Structure formats: structure tokens, C-alpha cells
Amino acid sequence: MVVAFGAILLGQHLEGGHIGSLLNGPAILIVFGGSLGAVMVQSPIPVFMRALRIAVWVVRPPVKSGAAIIETVTSWSQIARREGLLGLEGASDSEPDAFARKALQLLVDGNEPETIRATLEVELYAREHRDTQAAKVFDGLGGYSPTVGILGAVLGLIHVMGSLADPSQLGAGIATAFVATIYGVGMANLLFLPVGNKLKSYIHSQSQYQEMLIEGIIGIAEGENPMNIELRLQGYLG
Numbered sequence: 193m194v195v196a197f198g199a200i201l202l203g204q205h206l207e208g209g210h211i212g213s214l215l216n217g218p219a220i221l222i223v224f225g226g227s228l229g230a231v232m233v234q235s236p237i238p239v240f241m242r243a244l245r246i247a248v249w250v251v252r253p254p255v256k257s258g259a260a261i262i263e264t265v266t267s268w269s270q271i272a273r274r275e276g277l278l279g280l281e282g283a284s285d286s287e288p289d290a291f292a293r294k295a296l297q298l299l300v301d302g303n304e305p306e307t308i309r310a311t312l313e314v315e316l317y318a319r320e321h322r323d324t325q326a327a328k329v330f331d332g333l334g335g336y337s338p339t340v341g342i343l344g345a346v347l348g349l350i351h352v353m354g355s356l357a358d359p360s361q362l363g364a365g366i367a368t369a370f371v372a373t374i375y376g377v378g379m380a381n382l383l384f385l386p387v388g389n390k391l392k393s394y395i396h397s398q399s400q401y402q403e404m405l406i407e408g409i410i411g412i413a414e415g416e417n418p419m420n421i422e423l424r425l426q427g428y429l430g
Contacts, residue, residue, distance in 0.1 A: 193382065193383065193386075196382045197382060200378070200382075201214075213367065213371075214371060214374065216368055216371045216372070216375075218344075219344050219348075219368070219371045219372040219375050220375060222340065222341075222343070222344035222347065222372055223337055223340050223341050223344055223372055223375040223376045223379065224337075224375075224379070226336070226340035226343065226344075227333050227336040227337040227340050227376075227379075227384075228333070230332070230336045230340070231329055231332040231333050231336060234332050235325075235329050235332065239322075239325050239326055239329065240326075240329060242322060242323070242325075242326035243326040243327070243329035243330065245326075246323060246326055246327070246391055247330075247387065247391075249390075249391055249394050250387055250390055250391070253394055254394060254398060255394055255397045255398060255401070256401055258400075258401060258404065258428060258429045259429070261401055261404050261405060261408075261425070262404070262408075262422055262425045262426060262429075264292075265404070265405065265408030265409070265411075265412075265421065265422075265425060266408075266418050266421060266422045266425075268280055268283060268296070268408070268409075268412060269408070269411065269412045269416070269418040269421050270418050271283065272299075272412050273417075273418060277299055277300055277302065277412075277413075278300060280296055280299060280300050280412075281300050283296055284296035284297050284300055291312070291315065291316075291319075291402055291405065292405055294311075294312070294315070295308070295312055295405055295406065295409045296409070298311060298312070298409075299409055299412060299413055303413075304413075305410045305413040305414055308406075308409060308410060308413055309406060309410055312402075312405075312406045312409070313406065316399060316402045316403070316406070319398075319399075319402075320395060320398075320399045323391075323395045323398075324392060324395055326391075327388050327391035327392045327395060328388065329388075330384045330385070330387045330388030330391065331384075331385065331388045333379075333380070333384040333388075334379075334380040334381070334384035334385035334388060335380070337375075337376045337377075337379050337380045337384060338373075338376045338377045338380050339376070340376055341372050341373045341374070341375055341376015341377060342372075342373055342376065343372075344369075344372025344373070344375070344376065345369050345370050345372045345373045346369075347369075347372075348366075348368055348369025348370070348371075348372060349366065349369045351369070352366055352369060400428060403428070404425050404428050407421075407424060407425060407428075408421055408425055411424065
């Protein structure tokens with residue numbers, strides 16, 4: 193975002209324009225407020241609130257290291273091989289990740305591998321669907337903001353038309369009117385759409401790592417050799 197906005201502002205400066213000419217409070221209010229209101233109509237409140245919560249992933253990604261997951265699952269399989277499945281009860285109690293903790297608890301409780309897989313996959317798909325819907329909120333903002341920007345430009349031109357009696361004000365008024373279009377197109381293509389796509393990439397990565405965890409847990413439940421489990425999970429890392 194720094195590169196994108198910086199390049200545009202630098203280009204504006206090199207062309208002899210004033211960066212201050214791009215600052216317009218009413219235009220920001222129209223574009224951002226209008227787009228936000230439209231996407232709130234489109235999205236159920238829980239989905240909209242989830243979108244606000246996961247927006248922080250852009251700067252603080254939630255994705256874990258695949259290598260770390262493999263190492264953790266392999267260590268669980270070694271414990272299970274030495275002490276039996278009940279030996280993983282301590283690991284379950286101390287595991288900070290809710291999904292992994294649930295997987296371990298299902299394993300410790302002695303459930304069949306098919307039951308463990310079915311239970312965990314339901315939760316995986318439900319979370320993936322919920323987070324993907326939340327990420328689409330930013331796609332909606334990216335779709336609405338250019339149109340709302342044009343609406344803001346038209347409103348500005350209506351105001352300019354009311355000042356035809358003073359031609360000296362027309363140039364500045366028209367320039368200000370088109371600032372709303374810049375905000376709409378700029379926020380869509382430099383902020384909202386990139387954020388939405390980045391969130392979806394993180395959601396995909398999270399699902400992949402949870403699939404790794406499921407495969408590892410199933411391997412432990414079936415009594416596979418820790419080395420075989422490790423080799424299987426490494427296939428996810430390509």
C-alpha cells in the first residue's frame with residue numbers, strides 16, 4: 193500500500209500538482225460512507241463484523257508455518273507410539289490452537305478415524321466458508337466505491353452548475369468534483385480489492401494447514417509410523 197499510494201502521490205507531485213488538492217473531506221465522506229453503507233446492506237451483520245475482525249490479518253497474518261505443524265504432529269505421533277493415545281492428554285490440555293485441541297481430544301477419547309475426520313472436516317469447511325464470506329465484504333467495497341465515486345463527482349458538478357454566475361469558481365469546483373472519482377477508483381483498486389484477495393489467500397493457507405493437521409491426526413489414530421506421517425505431510429509443502 194505504501195508503494196501504491198506513494199507512487200501516485202509522487203507522480204502527482206512530479207506533474208506539478210499539489211498533494212493538498214487531493215484532500216477533500218466531503219468526497220471522502222461520500223465515497224467511504226456510501227460504499228460502507230451499501231456493503232452493510234449487502235452483508236449480514238455477523239459476516240460484516242467478522243470482516244472487520246479479520247482485516248487485521250493484512251498486517252498480522254494468522255498463518256502458521258507448515259514445517260512447524262509437521263514437527264508438532266510428528267512429536268505427537270511419537271508420544272502416542274511410546275505411551276499410547278492417552279499420553280496425548282497433556283498435549284491436548286496445553287495446546288493453544290482450538291482446532292488442534294479439538295483434534296487431539298477426539299483422538300484421546302478413542303474415536304474411530306472416520307469419525308475424527310468427519311467431525312474435523314465439518315468444522316474446517318464451516319470456518320472456511322465463514323471467513324471467505326467475510327473476505328468478500330472487501331470485494332463488495334471494491335465494487336461499490338468506484339460507482340459511489342462517480343456519484344460524488346456528479347453531486348460536485350451539480351454544485352458547480354449552481355455557480356455559473358461566477359466563472360472564476362468553475363475550474364476549482366470541477367477539479368474538486370472529480371476528486372471523488374479518484375477516491376472511489378483509488379480505494380477500490382489500491383485498498384479494498386487487494387485486501388480482499390490477500391485475506392482469501394490467508395484463508396486458503398489456513399485451510400491447507402488444518403487439512404495437514406487432520407491427516408496427521410488420522411495417521412496417529414491408525415497407528416502409522418511417525419516417519420510415514422512426516423513424509424505424507426511434507427507432500428503438502430510441495
